[in-house]
Amino acid sequence: MVLVARLSNQGHSRPIIRWFGTNTDITEQKLSGEQLERMVHERTLKLQDTIGELEAFSYSISHDMRSPLRAMQGYAKVLLEDYQAVFDEKGRKYLERIQTASNRLDLLIQDVLAYSKVAKGEIDLHPVDLARLIEDILPSHPELQPPRAQIDIQSPLPAVLGHEAYLTQCVTNLLGNAAKFVREGEIPRIRLRAEETGTKVKIWFEDNGIGIDPSHFARIFEIFGQVYGGKKFGGTGIGLAIVRKAVQRMNGEIGVESEIGHGSRFWISLEKA
Numbered sequence: 001m002v003l004v005a006r007l008s009n010q011g012h013s014r015p016i017i018r019w020f021g022t023n024t025d026i027t028e029q030k031l032s033g034e035q036l037e038r039m040v041h042e043r044t045l046k047l048q049d050t051i052g053e054l055e056a057f058s059y060s061i062s063h064d065m066r067s068p069l070r071a072m073q074g075y076a077k078v079l080l081e082d083y084q085a086v087f088d089e090k091g092r093k094y095l096e097r098i099q100t101a102s103n104r105l106d107l108l109i110q111d112v113l114a115y116s117k118v119a120k121g122e123i124d125l126h127p128v129d130l131a132r133l134i135e136d137i138l139p140s141h142p143e144l145q146p147p148r149a150q151i152d153i154q155s156p157l158p159a160v161l162g163h164e165a166y167l168t169q170c171v172t173n174l175l176g177n178a179a180k181f182v183r184e185g186e187i188p189r190i191r192l193r194a195e196e197t198g199t200k201v202k203i204w205f206e207d208n209g210i211g212i213d214p215s216h217f218a219r220i221f222e223i224f225g226q227v228y229g230g231k232k233f234g235g236t237g238i239g240l241a242i243v244r245k246a247v248q249r250m251n252g253e254i255g256v257e258s259e260i261g262h263g264s265r266f267w268i269s270l271e272k273a
Contacts, residue, residue: 065109066106069105069109070106073099073102073103073106076095076099076102077099079095080095080096080099097139097140100136100140101139101140104136123163123166123249125162125251126161126162126273127159127161127273128159128161128163128164128167129159130157130158130159130160130167130194130203131155133164133168133171134153134157134192137168137171137175138151141175141176143176143179143180144175144176144179144190147187148187149179149187149188150187150188150189150190151175151190151191152190152192153193154191154192154193154194157193157194157203158196158201158272158273159272159273160201160270160271160272160273161250161251161271161273162250162252162270163246163249163250166246166247166249166250167246167250167270169243170243170246170247170268173239173240173242174205174243174266174268175205176239177239177240177266178190178206178207178209178264179207181209181264182208182209182210183209183210186208188207188208188209189207190205190206190207190208191204191205191206191207192204192205193206199271199272200269200270200271200272201271201272202267202269203269203270205265205267207264207265208263209264210261211258211259211263211264212259212260212264213260214259217258220240220256221240221241221243221244221254222241243268247268251270251271252268252269253268253269254266254268254269255267
């Protein structure tokens with residue numbers, strides 16, 4: 001209600017007061033606001049319960065995974081230390097790759113466990129050496145080794161501000177997709193390069209694959225957003241959704257340029273370290 005008082009003593013023994021105003025009943029709006037607040041509170045509680053269950057599930061799975069992983073690490077170590085004379089150079093290299101891959105997986109699991117504790121907060125971003133990261137990733141993936149695939153890494157690859165476990169997931173998924181989605185009988189040819197623009201680094205993953213129709217660009221980054229059938233190329237349709245989420249958590253962006261039959265050019269943009 002708005003009230004205006006006008007006072008006057010002319011010709012009168014006492015002031016004349018005139019009141020102007022409006023009267024609006026806000027009971028309904030107040031109730032609607034209270035109902036909305038209650039609904040938001042209830043949904044927040046449900047969401048917190050769901051997040052808690054997912055975190056508990058993730059924690060359990062991660063711990064269950066570490067038991068056979070540690071066995072793999074232990075046996076690989078024993079073979080390398082006690083039975084070197086039994087293996088030739090090629091055999092020793094395979095064992096070293098098994099040990100390197102299992103050690104890296106163990107580190108990634110530890111990072112996932114550490115991140116699950118701060119899932120509701122900000123992740124710790126730090127400088128990540130892209131060149132070293134890719135050197136560590138490639139030997140762990142036979143499908144990315146010649147003659148199965150040809151990867152051209154163009155230097156320099158500058159350091160970026162990111163999260164090593166998340167960036168490892170991004171690079172692994174994007175390289176894996178580039179090697180997987182090719183025409184039958186064709187060798188995947190992948191070029192990995194980076195370009196700097198101001199404070200940003202854009203990392204490109206360019207391939208000679210089957211390509212993607214531009215009308216599907218938004219869909220492929222959604223969970224289960226497969227464009228091509230899983231029976232032919234495999235996969236669950238979650239990989240690019242994971243990449244997008246990881247890039248967002250690192251305060252970055254992701255995109256793609258592609259045409260059917262002319263390969264794809266995925267990119268992720270992050271802050272320069």
